[in-house]
Amino acid sequence: MAEAARKQRSPAAPRPVRCIVKLGGAAITNKGKLESIDEESLRSACAQLRQAMSESDGTAPEKVRGMDWSRRPGDPADPVVDAEGFAGMAGLGLDSNFVVVHGAGSFGHFQASRSGVHKGGLHSTLVKAGFVATRISVTSLNQEIVRALAREGIPSVGMSPFACGWSTQRRDLASANASQIIESLHAGFVPVLHGDAVLDESLDCTILSGDVIIRHLAQLLTPKYVVFLTDVHGVYDRPPTDPNAVLLKEIEVDDNGGWSIVKPALQGNRKEVEISVAAHDTTGGMETKILEAAAIARLGVDVYITKVDTEHSLRALKGDVNTSSDDWLGTVIRAAK
Numbered sequence: 001m002a003e004a005a006r007k008q009r010s011p012a013a014p015r016p017v018r019c020i021v022k023l024g025g026a027a028i029t030n031k032g033k034l035e036s037i038d039e040e041s042l043r044s045a046c047a048q049l050r051q052a053m054s055e056s057d058g059t060a061p062e063k064v065r066g067m068d069w070s071r072r073p074g075d076p077a078d079p080v081v082d083a084e085g086f087a088g089m090a091g092l093g094l095d096s097n098f099v100v101v102h103g104a105g106s107f108g109h110f111q112a113s114r115s116g117v118h119k120g121g122l123h124s125t126l127v128k129a130g131f132v133a134t135r136i137s138v139t140s141l142n143q144e145i146v147r148a149l150a151r152e153g154i155p156s157v158g159m160s161p162f163a164c165g166w167s168t169q170r171r172d173l174a175s176a177n178a179s180q181i182i183e184s185l186h187a188g189f190v191p192v193l194h195g196d197a198v199l200d201e202s203l204d205c206t207i208l209s210g211d212v213i214i215r216h217l218a219q220l221l222t223p224k225y226v227v228f229l230t231d232v233h234g235v236y237d238r239p240p241t242d243p244n245a246v247l248l249k250e251i252e253v254d255d256n257g258g259w260s261i262v263k264p265a266l267q268g269n270r271k272e273v274e275i276s277v278a279a280h281d282t283t284g285g286m287e288t289k290i291l292e293a294a295a296i297a298r299l300g301v302d303v304y305i306t307k308v309d310t311e312h313s314l315r316a317l318k319g320d321v322n323t324s325s326d327d328w329l330g331t332v333i334r335a336a337k
């Protein structure tokens with residue numbers, strides 16, 4: 001009985017989580033090509049995550065011991081399992097107290113928008129089929145991301161919000177027991193969650209964005225910092241496809257959730273940000289990200305939004321961002337002092 005009750009609630013986190021990171025769908029997939037992973041960006045993000053977690057001082061080269069021991073289609077031989085290498089290690093040499101959440105990019109959004117899963121209505125067979133198709137797509141991406149992290153020697157475990165029983169009320173999380181995430185962290189694993197199709201108390205079903213998951217986990221786990229990796233350097237005053245777009249380097253959020261641009265000072269003290277969202281995007285794109293990032297910053301947790309596979313993404317993952325220096329390219333969103 002006591003055990004059952006313990007499992008129902010979300011237990012307190014055993015040690016502070018260092019970082020919650022979003023691997024944006026725009027960053028790790030090829031946006032214009034259905035179900036296509038940007039292998040180079042994904043490999044770089046995983047290698048940088050390993051570097052950020054590493055406990056070594058960087059003077060000696062580290063031997064990465066891969067944890068993906070499955071045979072891939074086309075592999076000529078059985079996978080190499082470095083059992084002796086692992087047995088001889090005192091520990092992994094990683095401060096793996098990170099949570100990874102990824103978006104969908106060219107996985108999932110297409111299936112969801114074609115069938116209208118984000119708008120609900122499971123009585124429709126099209127929506128029901130779309131729900132299934134969306135989950136097949138995002139869970140297959142999740143497995144590829146878990147594999148890529150495991151190849152870097154990161155002890156990653158995939159966790160799907162739907163399968164964990166998470167549900168929403170008009171797209172915002174209504175029920176989200178995090179006990180499995182917390183216990184996995186406690187056991188030394190890196191949970192890897194993803195935006196998902198879920199049941200919704202008002203709409204029947206909807207799409208839960210990775211950005212919303214990050215806000216919920218930040219409220220629960222109070223990490224030292226949160227990083228969003230995407231395909232642009234950060235938040236701009238207008239869509240970055242506009243050649244006159246200006247990168248907003250620092251945004252401050254007040255106690256009421258209002259926000260102001262601290263750096264750079266825009267002409268005429270402009271405050272508004274113009275955003276464009278791709279037609280097939282079912283979760284609000286950069287607009288959702290800014291809203292969720294502002295909610296996280298209100299908790300006193302700094303948020304860094306930056307471009308994947310750059311020196312800036314590595315610094316963000318290490319938490320090495322100083323708003324007073326100009327050599328870091330990205331957007332910092334933080335609580336007003």
Ligand SMILES: Nc1ncnc2c1ncn2[C@@H]1O[C@H](COP(=O)(O)OP(=O)(O)OP(=O)(O)O)[C@@H](O)[C@H]1O
Pocket residue numbers: 023024025026027102103104105106210229230231232234235236237238239240241273274275276277283284285286289
């Ligand atoms: N004002 C803006 N500033 C920055 N990016 C913007 C702005 N307006 C539109 N965008 C677009 O937002 C996109 C990034 O948001 P998006 O939600 O697609 O990122 P993601 O989290 O990486 O992907 P996903 O939602 O699939 O996980 C960029 O490709 C950019 O072109």
Ligand SMILES: C=C(C)CCOP(=O)(O)O
Pocket residue numbers: 025102103104105107108109112134138194195196197207208209210211282283
């Ligand atoms: C199933 C889908 C489409 C998940 C969307 O998650 P996001 O890309 O983080 O907004």
